Amino acid sequence: MKKAMVVLMVMMLLCTSLFAQGVQEDGKQFIGLAMPETHVERWQMDGAALKEAALALGYDAEVTFGDADQTKQNAQISDFITKGADILIIGSVNEGVVTAVADAKRDGVEVIAYDRLITGSDQYDYYITFDNFKVGQFQGKAIVDALDLESATMSDPKFITLFAGSPTDNNAFFFFDGAMSQLKPFVDKGVLKIVGPAPLSSDDTANFTRIATENWRADLAKQRMENLLNGDAKNYTLDAVLAPNDTLARAIIEALLTDAKYRTALPVVTGQDGELASIQFIKDGKQTMTVFKDTRDLAKAAIDLADALLKGETPEIAGARLDTTTYDTGKKVVKSYLLEPVNVTKDNYMEVMIDSGYYTADQIR
Ligand code: GAL
8 A cells, every 4th residue: 555655656746747847748848939919910920830830840839929018928928937838939029028038047948039139138048030130231222222322412312211110129220220231321421311310320319219119019100100291201202211110111101192292102111021911012012122031931940949959959040040249138148040031022022922932822912
């Protein structure tokens, strides 16, 4: 009898310890996937692609969306930890995520920052994203080329107004500085004039904040564009608008179309994310370009990174460049894997977005 009790106790302890380490009842390890929001379409695709890639490697996985509310996302992360997650892949909303990252670290759960650097923390080691500076360079170069700024003169300058992404999103600073690396030489020459707030670097905090868009909200971008049309830009005809992603680009275009000046001739408007509605806008000549960041590739790379870390192996991430110097959280420089973004215009959207299978031809009218 005593021996049976001992065996039973050992079995119970073994089950408890296995569950605590995240080995689910089905014997699989568990990956928690915390995405920031769904109002920007691409995150829905990221969540689906991450879960698919995790299941394909034999993991359990669950996706949550934080509705751009970091408190909500922190609760979701805490729930993953309680469920015994072995690793977390987090696309954060803002720096408030650091408390959840600290909790994960305390419980021995590794965190991978997904496409948004987690600033203010030294409690994690890896970031996986696209080359965000290059995303901005594509946006800036599109404006340089479309306006032929190389040939522009001070006597006939071109006019631009600037938008940036969320000030809570570290990527927004890289996007802006990448674009400005292309545009600033023409501002300095006096052939490109900035209408409205005119930061030439994201270090110009006061002016960068004036062009930034909290939580990437389309309604705020639309309102600000309308304010510009009735204010700083009232007596100008804009030749370009630097828009940091597709959601904001379409909101800005919607506002521009309310102004008779632009109803038949929109300025150059940039974007990012290859959202379906913006591919349609590009085909229709309303939006000039977008930057495709294939969420299928990013998701696969993130899961491959998680897989290597869970197996205690040195990560070898196909299609990604390892950067060990650029991405500083403010507490440490994290090892970052950067995938290559792709510039998309009217000339190549079929090849990049349709032939790649990301969208189908019948999705584009
Ligand atoms: C950024 C991301 C962009 C865009 C934006 C809006 O962090 O890098 O691709 O999706 O968020 O959510």
